[in-house]
Amino acid sequence: MTATSPPTSTRGPAAPTGTAQVALRPLGVGEVRIGGFWADRQRANATAVPLGRQRLEEAGNLENLRIAAGRASGEAIGPIFADSDVYKWLEAVAWEYARHPSDELLAMQREITAIVADAQEPDGYLDSVVQVRHGGRRYTDLPWSHEHYCAGHLIQAAVAQVRCTGDTALLDVAVKVADHLADTFGEDRRHDVDGHPVIEMALVELYREAGHARHLELARYFVEARGHGLISAYGHDPTYFSDRVPVREATTVEGHAVRAVYLAAGAADVAAERGDTALLDALATQFDHMLATKTYVTGGLGARWDREAFGDPYELPTDRAYAETCAAIGGVQWAWRMLLATGDARYADAIERMLYNGFLAGVSLSGTEYFYVNPLQHRSEAHADGDRSPAHGRRGWFDCACCPPNVMRTLAGLEGYLATRDGDGVQVHQYAPGTISAGDTTLTVETQYPWDGLVRVRVDAAPGPVTLSLRVPAWAEGATVDGKPAEPGYARVRVGAGEVVELRLPMEVRTTTAHPRVDAVRGCVAIERGPLVYAAEQADHDTPVDDLHIDLAAPRSSEHRPDLLGGVTVVTVGELTLVPYYAWANRGAAPMRVWIPTT
Template sequence: MSTKPSAGTVCGPASPTAGAQTRLHPLPLGQVRITSGLWHERGEANRLASIPRGLDRLHEAGNLRNLDIAGGLAQGEAEGRIFADSDVYKWLEAAAWEYARTGDEQLLANQLSVTEVVGRAQAEDGYIDSVVQIRENKERYRDLPHSHEHYVAGHLIQAAVAQVRATGRRDLLEVAIRLADHLAATFGPQARDDVDGHPVVEMALVELYRETGTREYLDLAEYFVSARGRGLMASYGREPTYFSDRVPVREATTVEGHAVRAVYLAAGAADVAAETGDAELLAALATQYDSMERGKQYITGGLGSRWEGESFGDPFELPTDRGYAETCAAIGGVQWAWRMLLATGDARYADQIERMLFNGFLAGVSLSGTEYFYVNPLQLRGDAHPEHERSAANGRRGWFDCACCPPNIMRMLSSLGAHVATTTDAGVQIHQYANGTIAAGDLQLDVETAYPWDGRVRVTVRQAPTTPVELAFRVPAWAAGATLDGAAVAAGDYARVSRTYRDGDEIVLDLPMAPRLTRADERVDAVRGCVTIERGPLVYALEQCDQAEGAPVDDLRILPGAPFEVEHRPDLLSGVSVVRTTGRVASPPPAARSPYSTTPADAREEQAGREVSLVAIPYYAWANRGPQPMRVWIPTA
């Protein structure tokens, strides 16, 4: 039996080989510890509530029973979506990373129990997809645009890599190897020339190559990336844009179609570029990322502006109340940005990770860790009616018919420490700030900060080599006026200090945390003339229950130039800093008023024109007190 790896050697979700063309190298998962503060609290909610309840939900929804049926342990019909197995695999990945973080033996026992069920369901030739095996008359790969068979395989492979890295157990890895061998024998230029409608297998195959050294898996991932954009979806009678299949990846200049699929594909392509040294592919991905960031991304880091197809819209098509911004897309955005950061060392990608994590991602899970948003709009109107299970007007939900987001959140939080710091031959780079410890070879650091509520980050050296080493601190692009040990440093880059350190040496980074108004780009029709409040890495929102005298959020306007007041409220929403400023109540003319308004017309007229105090909370924390009106972008008075 394999032995559990030591905490300091557990590689994270993306672990490039020694020969990969990357500027930065990720630290093993156990060498970064987040010990207190916001991310520790979110991690504890994930450990104590999300992951245990997630396993219950997989039983209740029938996902695990499907695998039992496919494995001959039960009888009946398949339940749920055709990709139901993928939710099981994402949960397994989360459980593996969490075991690496905490050593929870019950969590290991649950993993191995589920892994045994998965192994029984696998066909002799390596194929496994329980819903297809049960429901689809055992006809494999019949409708690849929508069958998600490679997508399901990808998540199994990612879970298997996580499990062997975190536990030393090869149980699930052997299943994954048989499955990958089956895929390699079935698809590719010498076999079936075809791709799945939902990318993720590309990332998975590269990581399996990294874990096993089997070049065939990297070659298959490279084929799947290169085959995209050659009309394969059209051969099924499908419109190619939705599947990121209209333009070859190397020729594309932007992202389009289904947002999650697009960013998963790009992340996999970045892995391929790193391992093959393909500078041309990496440059194309940088162009696509730039296009997304500049014109197809919400200020929260949310991705996907259309309910139709869960997709990217046209440039600057970013509606607030109908914004989709699926939680999974924010996770995929972090995965892509992390791989681009490793490849290029460019601080903008670390900035992007911060924006997505604190806003577009964190909004997707309740403070309790048991309720979720699938869709993350930037506005909920007072008269909103939920017309869909996923509508934010329902409030947060315990699970979904399409439950891709909850276990995806679990695996992201369980592996969060892997995204904090990296190394080079020169030293250590700190990309994200949280209380904890960082260990890299002979260098050990303590990090003390109240971030994101306070901008001071104190790093204390606890052990250091006897030769000079460089410490690099990311200075976010929003942090104009930042200082390192009292000296001004440039925002949007890394502040670097190279010297011989001794035990007890301290370096202090101060990031200005004054609230700021960000004005909407005039090309975004939905919010032209509006502003939003940001403070540090956080985007803020007005939520109805915080506003004075019940002034309707829909009618509030902000007074540009009004002063801000910041108050930290440990008693509110698990502890947040609120921002207060001054606004005015506006009211639409009577003819434009909705007949379904929840506020009587005379009351609204009575309040119109009054100056009121506006209270803003971090966007991620909204809807933890029930569904209610909210807006991120605020019209100016």
């Protein structure tokens, strides 16, 4: 078998149709090529993707599918949602293949896809654990069975696979799954919702790829049906499942953090494809409230270990922060869809914070070990009292292994979140060295971001004058474009072939204070530089980190250390030495803190 080249303009994870009401059109992973900081992370992730196959084998996920397919015998192993980890991993394989085609990736994809296809029932139903463990008794406990959730991740994998490799085998399975769901659920059918959203995003993307209007309609139904207490019929509190308040009426996010942001992302997709401005406005209100009152300085989402949930407004403890890695990924997915719909830079700012901090802390520098939970403080003598405890350090897999393959697919498809186009030009939202191709316009980006704030963009080709829009982050006070002051938002420059635009973002060390209602960090500050949040780690201090204080009048400096933690810029404030938060625990799970009391 010989690896074939993926399409040169491979569409990314979210690709609105031509009739969708969006301000910006995303560029595909085949139209953006990156180097530098994120390329290093992607190279590490590339080593993890084949290892993910081994982990899924060891954990029994693949065996469950073989049993359902009649290729093996035995009992189902693992959680009820075990199939979803296989599908997220298959999606990672697809995006990684789009970046670097290989025979190994293609062979793995085709082998596992064939097993999945064999496991599917004649009417389209597919969920191996239900088929094997529960004797095929379908949809008996939708709050916890994750049957729609597994179907959603299968659909997302299928869409990625056809976009990246041209193979339609998994897409055929996905269409049958979606048709089965459309035949089973709806206003005039079974009126019910799954306990864990993701099917909404998936159905919209399937509609975008395959063009079946009934799949978009089903996505709309699932969005509209939630929030009316359907979960209560099963004897459960609807808050946890984002089923207490209709999406159109909600003013904030609540309950299980991953569920909430996945639902909002799917609702944003529905709003874009249907031109539903009222729904989009409601989602904007929810997003703003989440950022203002329920988001950590790292971009982490979810304050409570109890039920992996958002807390109340300003309930943001540091040492007991849950901030699940999957929640940061879902936050990026929601923010990206809001950015496409509105063109508002605040969503790109949120993506930057989440990616560099809340998300990236969830994976080791080697790319093969993960945090499920991302606290902002790790105390000395902390006891690892569970599989997910950060006191273990990052781990190669988990009993509930949602985060590792989620990290894999996000890093492998990262190019799909960096740049867009509209009728007037190209927008660059996240900075990395590389090339951007948008039709007849080709750009080369030169930068050492996030360590250095200089970004040069050269227009290699253009059909005529085009508008180049460069994001100026809200933190970048004093930014300039070609020597002229640039306000936060987008600096727009009219350019032609051969021209170079120079963006300078100030990278001074800055202190951040929290809203006074955040009791957990009153009297403390966080240190930031550029897009990065910094942390004090025990390896750099003789004094116990638990006892550190910061002198706000002390001198501040920064120095790039290529020999430390894969190459990082270290910040010094007086006697304190701080490293990027994302890099903590790569020298052991030692004490760490982001928020430091002032003297």
